[in-house]
Amino acid sequence: MSVRWETEGLQTVGIVCLVFMFLKLMHLLGLIDITETDSSDSDLELSTVRHQPEGLDQLQSQTKFTKKELQSLYRGFKNECPSGLVDEETFKTIYSQFFPQGDATTYAHFLFNAFDQDRNGSIRFEDFVIGLSVLLRGTVTEKLNWAFNLYDINKDGYITKEEMLLIMQSIYDMMGRYTYPMVRDEAPSEHVEKFFQKMDRNRDGVVTIDEFIETCQKDENIMSSMQLFENVI
């Protein structure tokens, strides 16, 4: 009895196999269509997007760079990003290469948002150059504004402790593990506390732009360090 069952079971298996192979053969011959979701098309979109920057003269009027400097900057920019747009991943990769010991991706994310003014997920050459112009050739107030913009993650005009903590953590992340003395877990929050003690005048738990600028202008160290990178280009 069991022998019969086994044979019949095998017969069923055999028939199923045959049917399956027949279907596959039909599909191969193109007579029927067993479709699967194909994802090959989606990759095309990103590569065809290209961006051309505004004209040289316009950029010159918008920034404080000379024509030659703009040319040099654009050449470097285009070499790394031929499509004319930097997306966040590329930006993170490039920035991380300068900080091999630690993890610079979080800070790069904040930087990216600071540069990407119109929040469209990619930095165009104009954004890049305008940001650089502020950083390198702007007045101290403009630079402080830029820094405030960087710290204010949700761009609501106030720096809260949580935002500052995130920023601080990302800066400490860039240091990596091998530091002397070792970075303790409480170091970022302590640093944030110190910052708020210095900056938050009215002790309301947030730092506004005016408090920020006022405090920084009174601090000599900060003032002198703002001038540090004048000659980078």
Added chain:
Amino acid sequence: MAAGVAAWLPFARAAAIGWMPVASAPMPAPPRDKRRTQDGLIILNVSGSRFQTWRNTLERYPDTLLGSTERDFFYHEETNEYFFDRDPDIFRHILNFYRTGKLHYPRHECISAYDEELAFFGIIPEIIGDCCYEEYKDRRRENAERIEDDEDKDNSNDLPPPDMSFRETMWRAFENPHTSTMALVFYYVTGFFIAVSVMANVVETVPCGKTQNRVEMSCGDRYALAFFCLDTACVMIFTVEYLLRLMAAPNRFKFVKSVMSVIDVVAIMPYYIGLVMSDNEDVSGAFVTLRVFRVFRIFKFSRHSAGLRILGYTLKSCASELGFLLFSLTMAIIIFATVMFYAEKGSTASKFTSIPAAFWYTIVTMTTLGYGDMVPKTIVGKVFGSICSLSGVLVIALPVPVIVSNFSRIYHQSQRAEKRRAQKKTRLARIHATKSGGTNAYLQYKRNGLLAETEEEACKEAGQALVCKANPVFETEHHHLLHCLEKTTNHEFVDEQTFKSSCLEVSMVKAPSRSSSISSATSGGGGGLSSCCSRRNKRKSFTVSNANMAGRRGSVQELSTIQIRERPITNSRSSLNAKFDETVRLNSEPPYLTAAVISMPTPPVTTPEGDESASTPDFLQSNIVRVSAL
């Protein structure tokens, strides 16, 4: 850090302003910004093709020639450009490397030319991009194999050094039967005996005739004594051969470990074990098994046949493919055997009694043999049986091309080696003909004794119109140089025939010359003298820095005739042995002879190639022990 990213460094530094307000300590001073030159265009003139690029592009890689101050050596002031006398086609790729950060290898370029260019411009080949790296490495390996083959096979065709020890002579004779007649005879005799032995093993089992009891007797039993004698003779020969080889081997341990020696041992062992063992019933079973090993004598033929060796080597190199084949076959066999067993279980009088029994059917079907001793009877069985045979074809067909291509590659390699050796002789002869024109010029120049005269007269008297036309100034200076060398070492240049004849004579008069040699010559002197020919053979690295005759790796005598001529100079015990022309002349000026030159510095004409420094010590050594005229 990728060079392209270096362009973003200013940006990264600028972005550091974001840290300033939170900094707990004052910032360090920025590096002094030496007024950086404005980025300008650089013109690179490579053999007439002008390439232009930004200065910054080149400076991305400061450890290469173009990116460092080294390029200033190539600056050409009159035209305000950098001039390189190199190949512009390959330079294109090198410049692209600076521009894009990726180095590509063009497939149509010769690998050595490309390597040279890379070395010149200070770029390490490891940065070739992934797209081209594999091709580059393959070509390089091929080229290296080609050159390596050249060197390995060289010595076998040359004159043997005259005073090899008996042991070395024997080893040479064993390894290369074409070196002497004795070796050839030995080679054929052993081959013959291998064949005889194998044939005897085969014929032994043929039935020939019946005994009284109507029982078939094999020839081996009928003529037992004859076969035994034959076997003994063969084994004697093999044993003697093995022992001789063992004695002659330069590295006995390595020889014992080698495959051929193992085969030899396995071939002769059964006989001795059979002698030793008694006619005991119990052990005779094992004895019979041992006789099977006698068939391994046939593998001794692989010494005689290169094809067999290639096959063996191929199988060894395809071990992983064969392993895969075996594994996949095993998997398929087990699957199909199980299926067939259960499919056929129902049918009456089925031959598929168990799964292992079904293995046989599966193997026979998958390899498309189909003996027909086991056939499925049920429909399901037949269906699965047909699927089995179809899949068998596929599974076996897959690894086979890999093995075939491996075999083909190795076979072509060995063929190429043979072809190269055949072509080498004609090539060398032709090169020799073109070179001897130039080198003879110097000899003629000297022979006519015109050392002090002007160059025009030398030309006239020498009568070599060719030489006069081609760059006379160079020739004069070169001849002067050679002459200075002669005066330094108190030896003279001769031509090849004289040297060859002298070398042969030297070997003949070796014994007496040794005894009469001056004691200061040390034992190396005799060896050194006799090794004059060997030095000539082994010289690989010296190139004659002669613009007219760019002597390349002169591994065989004809290639650099000048270096050969120097050999007798360093080696000659001129007054003692030779009947050279020059020694006749030298003999007439005894004062020169007495000034013994003990160690000659490496002659300025020959400059050793940097890479093969192995031969350099040889040469120096040979210099030092050489005590010339005495």
